[in-house]
Amino acid sequence: MAPGTGFRRSMSWLHGWAGVLLGGVLMAIFWTGSLSLFDREIDRWMLPATRLPPPPTELSLDHLLVAHAEQLAAASPLWSVRLPDARAPTLQLSYQLPGQDRVTRHIDPHSGQLLADEGSWAGTGFIFPFHFSLHVPWLNIGYWLVGAAGMGMLVLLVSGVVAHRKLLAEFFTFRPRKRLQRGLLDLHNLTGVMVLPFHFLISLSGLAIFCLIYFPNIADGLYAEDRARLQLEALGGYTRPVSGSAAPMASLDAMLHSAERIWSDADRPGKAYLIRIWNPGDRHAYVEVRRGFADEVTMNVDRLTFDANTGALLHQHWTTPIVGVQRFLTGLHFIQFDHWTLRWLYFSGGLSGCLLIGTGLLFWTGARRARHARQGRISARLVEAIAVAGCTGLVIATLAFFIANRVLPVAAAAPGQRAALEAWAFFLAWALTLAHAVLRPAGSWREQLLTAAGMALLAVALNWLTTGAHLGHSLRTGLHAVAGMDLMLLVLTGVCLISAKRIRLAQFKQATHQDDRVPRNA
Structure with missing residues (x-):
C-alpha cells in the first residue's frame, strides 16, 4: 500500500459519512442563505404596500x-x-x-x-432567520444544529481536499455526456474546488457570529457575576x-x-x-x-x-x-454593505454550495443503490429521498411560501396568523416532497422539477393578478426589486424544465441500454 493511502481512505470515509449525515441540513442552510442575500428585495415582492420610490x-x-x-x-x-x-x-x-x-x-x-x-414575515422575517436558527428556538437547538452543520462543512472541505489527490486536474474536468455517475462526480469536484475559499470562509465566519452561544464558558469566566x-x-x-x-x-x-x-x-x-x-x-x-x-x-x-x-x-x-475581528467576520458573512457585484458573487457561491452538496448526495446513493436493493437495505433510498427533499423539495417549499403570500387574503386572519399560515405552507410543502420522494423514488426528481416549474410560473402570474405589477410594469416604473424577483422566478422555471427534460432523456437512454443487453430470444 502506498504511503498515505490509508489516511486518504479514512478521509474519504469521513467525507462520505459527514456529507450523508449533514447534507440535508447543509442544503437548507445554503439555500436560505443564498436567498437571504436578497431578503429585502423579497420583502418588496411579498409586501406590495412597501413598493415605494427611493x-x-x-x-x-x-x-x-x-x-x-x-x-x-x-x-x-x-x-x-x-x-x-x-x-x-x-x-x-x-x-x-x-x-x-x-x-x-x-x-x-x-x-x-x-x-x-x-x-x-416575508424574507427578512422568515427566510433570513431560518438560515441561522432553522426556526427552532427551544433551548437554542436551531443555533446548535446550524453550528454543528458549520463544523461539519469545514470537516467536509478539509477531508475532501485530502481525499482527492488530483485536485488541480479535477478543476478542469467535467464530462456531462459521460454516464450519470461520472458526470455527478465531476460536477461535485468542480464546484468543490472552484468555490473552495468561499465555502471555507462562509462556514468559518458563520461559526464566529454566534461564538458566545457555542462557547459560553468564555463569557462566564470573564463576567461570571x-x-x-x-x-x-x-x-x-x-x-x-x-x-x-x-x-x-x-x-x-x-x-x-x-x-x-x-x-x-x-x-x-x-x-x-x-x-x-x-x-x-x-x-x-x-x-x-x-x-x-x-x-x-x-x-x-x-x-x-x-x-x-x-x-x-x-x-x-x-x-x-x-470585537472588531468578530464583527468583520460577521460582515463578510452577511454582506450588509452596498456592493452589488459581490452580492451576486455571494449568491452564485451559495448556489454552488447547494450544487456541491446535492451532487455529493446523489453520487453516494448512485454508487450504492443497486447493492443496497439486493441486500434489502434502505440506506441509499433514504439518503436519496433526503437529497430530493433537500434540493427540489426546498425549492417547492419556498415557492409554496411565496404563493401562500399572494393567495392568503390580508384581512382573513387574526393578527400574526397570516404569517404563521405562510410558514406552515413552507413546512407542509417540504414534508410532502419528502414523502413523495420516499413513495416514488424513480420519478421523484422529474416530477418535483416539473412541479417547481409550474409553481414558479404561478407565483409570477399571482403577483401580476393580485398587485397589477407585471414584469413590464415593474421595469417601466422602476420597481427593480419586484422585477428582479419575477425574472428570477422565470429563470427558475426554465432551469427546472431543462433539468426535467435532461432527466427524462437520461432515463430513456438507460432503459434503451438495458433493453439492448437483453437477448433477442429471451
Whole structure:
C-alpha cells in the first residue's frame, strides 16, 4: 500500500459519512442563505404596500414617527426604528406589546402615512432567520444544529481536499455526456474546488457570529457575576432602570444630528441606520443611535446613547479591536454593505454550495443503490429521498411560501396568523416532497422539477393578478426589486424544465441500454 493511502481512505470515509449525515441540513442552510442575500428585495415582492420610490435624503423622525409610535406602541418598553435606504425604502417601527408577538409596521417616509399591515414575515422575517436558527428556538437547538452543520462543512472541505489527490486536474474536468455517475462526480469536484475559499470562509465566519452561544464558558469566566458588563464593554449595551414617573421626549432629529456630528469629529463619519428608544415616556428613558455600515465590511457596533428627555449624551461606544475581528467576520458573512457585484458573487457561491452538496448526495446513493436493493437495505433510498427533499423539495417549499403570500387574503386572519399560515405552507410543502420522494423514488426528481416549474410560473402570474405589477410594469416604473424577483422566478422555471427534460432523456437512454443487453430470444 502506498504511503498515505490509508489516511486518504479514512478521509474519504469521513467525507462520505459527514456529507450523508449533514447534507440535508447543509442544503437548507445554503439555500436560505443564498436567498437571504436578497431578503429585502423579497420583502418588496411579498409586501406590495412597501413598493415605494427611493426615500428622501433627509427626513424628520419627530414628524414621521413619534405620533404613530405613541398611538401603536405606547405600552411597549422598546421602540426599534430602522431608517429607510435604497433597498428598504420604508421607515420601519418594531415593538412588542405585553403578551403579544413582536410587530413591525412600515411608514411612508415621503408622506408619513402608516402603511397597511399585510401580516407577513416575508424574507427578512422568515427566510433570513431560518438560515441561522432553522426556526427552532427551544433551548437554542436551531443555533446548535446550524453550528454543528458549520463544523461539519469545514470537516467536509478539509477531508475532501485530502481525499482527492488530483485536485488541480479535477478543476478542469467535467464530462456531462459521460454516464450519470461520472458526470455527478465531476460536477461535485468542480464546484468543490472552484468555490473552495468561499465555502471555507462562509462556514468559518458563520461559526464566529454566534461564538458566545457555542462557547459560553468564555463569557462566564470573564463576567461570571455581571453579564450586563459584557454587553456594555463589548457591544455598548447601556441600561438604566425605569423611574416610574412620566416625562416628555426630546427631539429625535436633534439626537440624530448630534450623533452624526460626534462620529464625524471622531473621524468615523456615517449615517445612523437604527434607533432604539428604551422605556419611552419614562423620566429615565434613553435613546440608542447605531452607526450604519453600508460603506464598510465590518458590521460595527458603534453606538451613542442619549437621555430621551434632555438629549444629553449618556454613553458612547466604539467597536474595540477584538470585537472588531468578530464583527468583520460577521460582515463578510452577511454582506450588509452596498456592493452589488459581490452580492451576486455571494449568491452564485451559495448556489454552488447547494450544487456541491446535492451532487455529493446523489453520487453516494448512485454508487450504492443497486447493492443496497439486493441486500434489502434502505440506506441509499433514504439518503436519496433526503437529497430530493433537500434540493427540489426546498425549492417547492419556498415557492409554496411565496404563493401562500399572494393567495392568503390580508384581512382573513387574526393578527400574526397570516404569517404563521405562510410558514406552515413552507413546512407542509417540504414534508410532502419528502414523502413523495420516499413513495416514488424513480420519478421523484422529474416530477418535483416539473412541479417547481409550474409553481414558479404561478407565483409570477399571482403577483401580476393580485398587485397589477407585471414584469413590464415593474421595469417601466422602476420597481427593480419586484422585477428582479419575477425574472428570477422565470429563470427558475426554465432551469427546472431543462433539468426535467435532461432527466427524462437520461432515463430513456438507460432503459434503451438495458433493453439492448437483453437477448433477442429471451
